[in-house]
Amino acid sequence: MCGIAGIIYRDGSQHPIGDEMTRMLQSMKHRGPDSTGYALYGSPENGNLIMRYKLADANTARDFEFEDRLHRHRFEVESRLAALGARIHEVEEETPYAFRVSFAYDGDLKLLADFVEDIPEAEVLSLGRTLEIVKDLGDAETVHEQYGLSSFTGTHAIGHVRMATESEVDIAGAHPYWAYPYSDVAVVHNGQLTNYFMWRRRLERAGRRFMSECDSEIIAVYLAQEMSEGATLEEAMRTSLDELDGVFTYIAVTKDELGVAKDELAAKPLVLYESEDLVAIASEEIAIRAILEREIDTYDPYEREVLVWQR
Amino acid sequence: MAAVGKRRITYDARGLAEPFADVPKISEIDGERARFDAKELTTRTINLELRWLLYEMGVKEVEIDNPGSRHSLGVGILTRCKITFNGSLGYFGCGLIDGPEIHITGRVGWSACENMMSGVVVVDGNAGSLTGAALRGGDLVVKGRVGARSGVDQKGGTIIILGSAGSMTGFMMQRGRIVICGDVGPGLGDSMYDGTIYVAGKVASLGIDCVPGEWTDADTELLERKFRIYGLGSPPEFQKLVCGKQLYNYDSLEPAEKKLVI
Numbered sequence: 001m002c003g004i005a006g007i008i009y010r011d012g013s014q015h016p017i018g019d020e021m022t023r024m025l026q027s028m029k030h031r032g033p034d035s036t037g038y039a040l041y042g043s044p045e046n047g048n049l050i051m052r053y054k055l056a057d058a059n060t061a062r063d064f065e066f067e068d069r070l071h072r073h074r075f076e077v078e079s080r081l082a083a084l085g086a087r088i089h090e091v092e093e094e095t096p097y098a099f100r101v102s103f104a105y106d107g108d109l110k111l112l113a114d115f116v117e118d119i120p121e122a123e124v125l126s127l128g129r130t131l132e133i134v135k136d137l138g139d140a141e142t143v144h145e146q147y148g149l150s151s152f153t154g155t156h157a158i159g160h161v162r163m164a165t166e167s168e169v170d171i172a173g174a175h176p177y178w179a180y181p182y183s184d185v186a187v188v189h190n191g192q193l194t195n196y197f198m199w200r201r202r203l204e205r206a207g208r209r210f211m212s213e214c215d216s217e218i219i220a221v222y223l224a225q226e227m228s229e230g231a232t233l234e235e236a237m238r239t240s241l242d243e244l245d246g247v248f249t250y251i252a253v254t255k256d257e258l259g260v261a262k263d264e265l266a267a268k269p270l271v272l273y274e275s276e277d278l279v280a281i282a283s284e285e286i287a288i289r290a291i292l293e294r295e296i297d298t299y300d301p302y303e304r305e306v307l308v309w310q311r
Numbered sequence: 312m313a314a315v316g317k318r319r320i321t322y323d324a325r326g327l328a329e330p331f332a333d334v335p336k337i338s339e340i341d342g343e344r345a346r347f348d349a350k351e352l353t354t355r356t357i358n359l360e361l362r363w364l365l366y367e368m369g370v371k372e373v374e375i376d377n378p379g380s381r382h383s384l385g386v387g388i389l390t391r392c393k394i395t396f397n398g399s400l401g402y403f404g405c406g407l408i409d410g411p412e413i414h415i416t417g418r419v420g421w422s423a424c425e426n427m428m429s430g431v432v433v434v435d436g437n438a439g440s441l442t443g444a445a446l447r448g449g450d451l452v453v454k455g456r457v458g459a460r461s462g463v464d465q466k467g468g469t470i471i472i473l474g475s476a477g478s479m480t481g482f483m484m485q486r487g488r489i490v491i492c493g494d495v496g497p498g499l500g501d502s503m504y505d506g507t508i509y510v511a512g513k514v515a516s517l518g519i520d521c522v523p524g525e526w527t528d529a530d531t532e533l534l535e536r537k538f539r540i541y542g543l544g545s546p547p548e549f550q551k552l553v554c555g556k557q558l559y560n561y562d563s564l565e566p567a568e569k570k571l572v573i
Binding site for chain 2: 267285
């Protein structure tokens, strides 16, 4: 089933979006209790890049060498970053297996991501100047607490609660997906894509990598491919309506835009609230009401609609 | 930790929400009228309170404040009464009802009034997809717009939509009427068996076997009567759409009956 949510402050002002997204996602826990994910856009840190990566899962078997291996792999990531000329500013260890690194770097992002992911079990969850993807098993409150999101302020965010239907329950299968190797783009999706393998083969031939078996990862990588060829987010989303097959409602975000697309059957729900200073969207109105206490006017967009808002 | 999840809900091993909840009994009752604030209640306790008022306290008119878009409110009410929700409902609102007159001042989510048997539901705002799915009888009036597949599998009753409607409206409808004052999305009345659809706005495309029908005085009378009852002014000009019956190629006899005939 899955639940998706998004929020963007149109004037670009900073808000406690970590807290707000948690309230939205927690109210939709019944739509998917397997894992929860956030893509949050904070304020830029003096032009530093922020990379979120993980070296294991919460449910990876803990053998005798587990901690030793984590330690070695973490050291390897940092030394590889340094080898590429990145100057590491700060490393935060949020869980024993998931890390946040900020560093100064102006080279090729694909090269950097590939070099890091070459380390066994390493996966880059997000890479960008303002984007940070946080995802883990459990409900929104669990992930919120684990990753200390209450201090996170920013301009826009998307989130996802997952009920796994076609791939594993692990961090790689959780949303949001980063649009590898395009910085600051992320996607959450509710639905099923039926031409997944066709697109996966096509995009793999174009040099994109896939970290999971989850069909939703296609959307992020597809948008990255289109945008790297010069399309805007909205153009890429419009062509996706014809090129992706299946039932879907997905939300895509860039550093200053938030867009939503619905398939031609309008099979997956979406409720939209739009005001002068804020746009909030979610699978159920109850999620929007979790952050707006008052009575509000909302509506459901129709089939084949693509809507994009700027901050 | 912020004020996350103020309302704690418990589930039993079968997944039933709050199996041992008590009726809150917080309503202000004034003869046959009652009113309560649902802000601090859970879905289950709101429904328990409502049923307690209607079935045990002899209340005929209930007003509920702050429904807060929660799902499954006002379901399965099988008695004649008046209910007003001051606010919006979530999914499955007022489903499986038989008899009540319900007024919702906000909007409703997906599958509102599913399988309603009789009664009246008036929604002041918009409605989600699958509004009035498998409706059996009664009137459902939505003053805003509705999502996709409204009146899917409708088996009776009347759905009146003042705004526009999404794709596949009246999909597989079998009886009853859908009145749409605005525009309609593609696939209107796809694979309908019977029933009538009236549209005042533009139709994006008709579904399979949905064809224009012949207008009669009975249609004019019906629309004028319904618009008068709900105070909607004089009806606009409608086009009438019905089933073309080109898909009627199934056998009406059961296999056992067929043997007897042959």
